[in-house]
Amino acid sequence: MPRSRAVPPEILRITVSTVPPPLFTTDFPRLCLTREVDGLLLVFHRPSGATHFLENPAPEMLDLISGSPMTAEDLTDALCERFSLGADAEARTVIAARLAELLAVGLVRHC
């Protein structure tokens, strides 16, 4: 008689809840050259040799995680607090998208 491989739902819930959310960190501004040009932040990232034009809220995001690594959730809370905004679902979606972009270009990394 075949044995069932189904995982009981309560075990699955426990497993998922024990995976910690990723922490994000950055080389900014330690390994970067920066210059404000026309309200944009021009960043030369020394490790990659790449140049980036950043607009709000990317510089503020980098500034926040440069002090201590943060989860996307904590970063959203901190950023919304800085701008006196409510950390709602839309804010979390936007910050997650910006983080993914910064991760893709190498200005943010997991730690």
Add this chain to the structure above:
Amino acid sequence: MYRFDVRIGHAGFRVGSPWRHPIDTLRRLYAGYPPPEGGGATLTARIAPPRPLRRWLRPQAAIAGDHCLPDVVPMALRHALLALEMAMNMQVALGERRHLLIHAAAVERGGKALILPGESGSGKSTLAALLGEAGWRVLADEFVLIDLATLRVRPFPRPISLKNDAIVEMQARVADESRFGPLLTGTPKGALRHLRPKADAIARMDESAVPALILFPAFGFPSDSAGVSRSELFARLTEGSTNYIALGQRGFETMLRIVDTTPAARFAYPDSAAGLAIVDQFCSEIGL
């Protein structure tokens, strides 16, 4: 292998070909240019048949040299001069590390340089050729070299590559037929003919100039002009530079200094007379 050595600005080229006539043509086009300093060329550019039979049978010229991109399509031998010029361009585009390269033409007057960046077809070469016949000194066509230490424009006065209607226009203005290369038809950019800058531009190829104005031309539109923000200037100049990334931090710092110190604008023009008038207006506004 036939060979021609020539110095253009800081670069000493050793140009080679297994066919004689492209080298003879090149030698005529570069009449008056000096040999490399100390007799030693530092850059090698050459053409060669892509396969042995292509030297004789429907002959083709493939581009080669110290620096080369893979999979560059060979050209028909009748366009061998263009292939040699492209081989020389490639050595500069891929190998230059002492200067920041800007994809532009440039002319000089009173020690100050007017830089004309732009895509192919924007009219930068034609304007440089026209200005070169109107009291300006041609500094460069295709590559403007910015010294990383001094920020000055180092002349690189190659023959100007004229295309299509610009050929007829410049033939009407330049009486000395010997300054023109052969007319090449059916190239990827249409008809093409090189124009050697005036003798003065070649004799003074070691006299650098201060970047004074950057103008982005756009040929074929009603006359118009507008300023270019520093962020746009930075983006457009880096986009057109073949060695900005390779230069790393020095490239970034040099580009920032150019953007900080050089005024820039864009303009559209329908014909040469209008283009020259707009350039003149811009230059008089900044005392150039």
